Amino acid sequence: MERFVVRPSGPLSGQAEVYGAKNSVLKLMTATLLSTGHHRLRNVPAITDVTIVRELLGAMGVSSSYEGSGTAGLLDIDVPASVLPVAPYALVEKIRASVVVMGPLLARYGSARMSLPGGDDFGGRPIDMHLRAFEEMGAVFTTEHGYVEGRCDRLVGGRVVFEFPSHTATDNVMMAATLAKGTTVIENAAREPEVIDLAAMLTEMGAHIEGAGTSRIEIEGVDQLGPADHAAIADRVEAATFLGAVGLAGGEIELLNARADHMEMLIEKLGAIGVHCVDTGRGILAAGRRPLRSVDVSTLPYPGVATDYKPVLVSLLTVAEGVAIVSENIFAGRFRYVEELKRMGADIVTKGHHAVVRGVPRLSGAPVRSTDIRAGAALVLAGLVADGVTQVSGAEHVDRGYEDLAGRLSSLGADVSRESDCE
């Protein structure tokens, strides 16, 4: 077990590269199940979630190898003609996103058996929208002993209407539809840039997809796809984390590869708070200006302010002038880390899915615990403006989604290091 050790820092300066998007790469990895052969994914970061999905693919008989790191991270995946279409409990329990094996498995092998995902650190993670869509496409499900099992002959295209634009359900159905018979239309589809990235890779593999990035995606099924060679887009949540760091610690940094066009609403919010961002064409140049000012935040599906940005924004608001109301509209339980920020002197009151954040001049370093990837990163950021030492335990949660967060923040001048819990 490891922890981050953070001391007051700033101003930051220099350049940092933003690596490949976790929430794209994980889906690109399972999409390889749609075709036999040798696939190559580029810009794959060295994060634990990639390792877990490799294990998941490995359990099915798919071999993979990884070399490099960061933007040079290369993942080679070899998919054999037949796989064992089972996602076991031990791995699904580690990563709820494993549900995105279901679409490719049903489409290509007509069978998928998956341990039912349980709750998460920020609430329940149901998969009803995924299952309903696959049923509409002809799959039949049974549930027994904690596993859901789907079977079908060839999936049949149809009209799938989501009651909510679920990100992974859109990915899952889009993947399944590439090999279905006929045309599938997804209405109220998620519009995240990672959905566009997945559609781009599927198209390179031979799929016929139109409308990815809009609320209506149309997929015309084909009989067969070929292997992929695809580079993932940059991680907008990682970029947001660095933008939060410069907002808190002050200074000016350039985030190479960051896509301002994927983060418009966030950049507007950050500007109002006091983090000024300029699109440089090769990334984002960002400067933190004092004093930070409070603004209200309400999370929404893309292109709204993503729920994944919220912990970073709350860290900024804890030391901003004024009072902000933060509303969480995606995952009702995603306020747990607030209790940790309060231990650092933050003035936050939560009620249901709302939080009232009253800015204080400075936080106070304390031992705190990371509960999930984004919460852990936000606590590290809070430590940059906390007197004394902040120790964030549970660094392994952060490693799930960030490669070497401490090292990369340090290279910009932040006082952040890692220690083993035994030290």
Ligand code: EPU
């Ligand atoms: N939902 C259902 N039924 C479903 C699917 C979703 O009720 O069948 C609900 C969820 O409970 C939630 C809402 O719909 O209330 C939105 O969930 P969505 O399906 O959009 O989220 P997700 O696809 O499971 C992805 C990211 C999350 C990110 C959310 C929201 C991946 C692997 N995960 O989750 O990322 O917070 O979209 O943008 O893509 C993270 O990176 O730390 C992370 C949690």
